[in-house]
Amino acid sequence: MSMSKQPLLEIRNLHVSVDGTPILRGIDLLIHRGEVHAIMGPNGSGKSTLCYVLAGREGYTVTKGQVLYEGRNLLEMSPEERAHAGLFLAFQYPVEIPGVGNMYFLRTALNAIRKHRGLEPIDAMDFLQLVREKAKLVGIDERLLKRSVNEGFSGGEKKRNEVLQMAILEPTLAILDETDSGLDIDALRIVADGVNALRNEQHAVLAITHYQRLLEYLVPDYVHVLVGGQIVRSGGPELAAELERRGYADLEPQATATLQ
C-alpha cells in the first residue's frame, strides 16, 4: 500500500461509550480506496457500535480519539452529511417504515445524494429502469418495491433490500453489518456480487461478519478481529479460516492492535 495516498477512512484510538458504559476501547483502523476489510468478532464485542458511530447515530459518545473521512473530521458531520459524502451503512436490523413506499424511499435517498453531487433529480422513467435493473441483480421481487419500506419483509428480504439500496446509492465506503446473517446461499452470493461490483479504485468496503463463508465469495484484503472493544488481531484472508477453526477463545483484548 502506498503511504502517500490519503486514506479514505482513518480511525485513531477511538473510544466510545453508550449510556456511560465504555464499549469501544481504542480502535485504530485505516481503510484506503479499493480495499475490502472484514471485521469478525464475538457477540457483544462492539462491531455494530463501531458501525453506528461511523454512520453518526445519536447516543454513542466518543470519549477519546478521532475519525477522519477523506481527511475531514467525520464525527462533526450529521448522518445525512456522511451519507452525502458517500458513506453507507447496511443495517444489521433494517428498520420498518410503515406507509412509506420502498420506491419512494429509494428515490428520495438517491435524489438527496444526487443533489449533493450537483446533479438534477433523476427522471422518473430513468429511476424505474435503474431500480428494475438493480432489483434483478440483487434478486428482489418487484412486488417488494411496491410495499412499505421493510414492512413485513422476511429477514432475508430485509437484507437484500439493504443491498439494493447500496447498489443504487453506489457509496464510496460501504459498511455492511452482518448483511450475510440469515441469508440463504444464493443470497450470500448476491451480497458478495454487490460488494464486488463496488470493488474498484474508487470504493472501499467494511464488512462485518461471523462467517468465513461470506469471505470465500468476497475475498477481503484485510481481516480484523474485534474482541472486547479492541482490534486484537489483523491479518489477511487466511486469518478468517484460522478463526473458523479455533474460535476467539485465545484472543484477549490488549493494548496493541496490529496494523499492516
Next chain:
Amino acid sequence: MPTSTAKIEELVSREYQHGFYTPIEEETLPPGLNEDIVRLISAKKNEPAWLTEWRLKAYRHWLTMKEPTWQNVRYQPIDYNAIHYYSAPKMKSRPKSLDEVDPELLRTYEKLGIPLREQELLAGVAVDAVFDSVSVATTFKEKLAEHGVIFCSFSEAVQNYPDLVRQYLGTVVPYNDNFFAALNSAVFSDGSFCYVPKGVRCPMELSTYFRINAAKTGQFERTLIIADEGAYVSYLEGCTAPMRDENQLHAAVVELVALEGAEIKYSTVQNWYPGDKEGRGGIYNFVTKRGICLGRGSKISWTQIETGSAITWKYPSVILRGDDSVGEFYSVALTNHYQQADTGTKMIHLGRNTRSTILSKAISAGHGQNSYRGLVKVMRGAEHARNYTQCDSLLIGDRCGAHTFPYMEVRNSTAIVEHEATTSKISEEQLFYCQSRGILLEDAVSMIVSGFCRQVFQELPMEFAVEAHKLMGVSLEGAIG
C-alpha cells in the same frame, strides 16, 4: 434523543400561512343574542315564516341547555353575549356575477389559493365561497344546472328551493340535538346547499371554502346535501381565519342525506387559525356533522384532515338506516403547541347488513392533546352489522398526549364489532435510518408522519390530497410512493 426531539418539534411548528385580515366594510349586528337578533338575521335573509319560527324554537330550546363538559378539552367559559352573530361584507344586493363582487374579496380568496374566476379555477371543482356570515360567490352553477345539480348558498336555496329545504332541514341534526347545534339552528347565517337528482353522478367536485374575517364574530354556517336515489357527489370543505389573540367560535352544522343507492363523499381540510405558540387565540371549532343513509345500499364517507383550530370538537357520524348501507370515517388530526382535539365519530347501525369502517390517525406534538372518541351502536334490528375501528396515535416529543375513548353498544348478537388501537412515538431508529440514507431530518419527519397518515390521505380527492400534504409539511409523493 434530546437534540433530535427538539429539532423535530421545531420542524412541526410552522407559522400559520393564512393569518391575514381583509380590510373590508362589513355590516355587523351588535353583539349578544336574544329573540330580536334571531328575528333580525331571519329578516335580513328574507326568510319564510316557518323558518323564522324554527329558529326561534331552536333559540328557546338553547336557553334551556348547558354547554357540554364531557369532552376532554379545557377552555375559558365563552361569553355568548360578547359575540357578534352576524357580519357580512357590504353589498347592495347579492351579486349576480363575479364582476359585481368586491375585488377585495376576490383578492382575499386568490391569496388563499382559491381563485373564484372560473377560467382560473381547477377544472372539475365548483366552489361556494363563504365569507364570515354569507356566501359571496358560487362558481360553475350553470354547468351543474345542466345536469340538474343544484349547488348554491343556503340562503339562495331557502328562496329558490324552499320545499327541498323544508323537507330535509333538521331531519338529520334536529334543532335540539346538542348545545352547539341548537345555537347554530337559531343563528345560522349561510352555508352551502346541494341537491343531486336521481341517478346523476355529479360531474365535478363541489367545494365550500369558509373564511372567518371579522373580529369577535362567530361563524355559524349550515350545510345540507341531498343525494337522491342512485346519485353520487363528492364534496370538499376548506377553512381558514386571521390570526387573533382572542378566541373565535365556529359552530357549524352539516347534514347529509343519501337515498337508496346514493353515495356522498364528504372531505374536510380544516385549517382554522390554531392560536399562537403560547396557546393564545385560535378558533373554537365546535361542529356537528351527521349523515343518514336513508335508503338501501347507500353510502356516506367522511374524510377529515384536522390541523387547525385551538380546540376541535367534532364527530362526523353516520346513521345507517337503509339495509346494506355503508358508513366510513377517515380522520387525521394533528395537534401542536397548545391545540386540543376531541374528535371521532358515531356509527349507528339500524339496518341489516350495514357496515362501517373507522380509521383515525392522531398526531400530537408540543403540548398538543388529541383524543379519539367514537361510538359504535348496533341496534336490535341490525342483523349481521359489521364495524371495524382502528385508532392509531403518533407522539412527537414527550409533552403531548393521545387518548382513546371507544364506546360500543351492541344489541344484536349477529353483529361483529372490532376495535384496534396503537400508540407509538416517532422513532429515533426510523429517523436515523432515513438520515443514514442521506434524507434530511425534516424530510424524514415528514416522510414518517405522511406514511403514518397514508391510508387516510388515500381517501382524499386528488386536489385535496395535495393541500393536505402541504399542510402537514409533506410532499404528495411521500404517501403514494
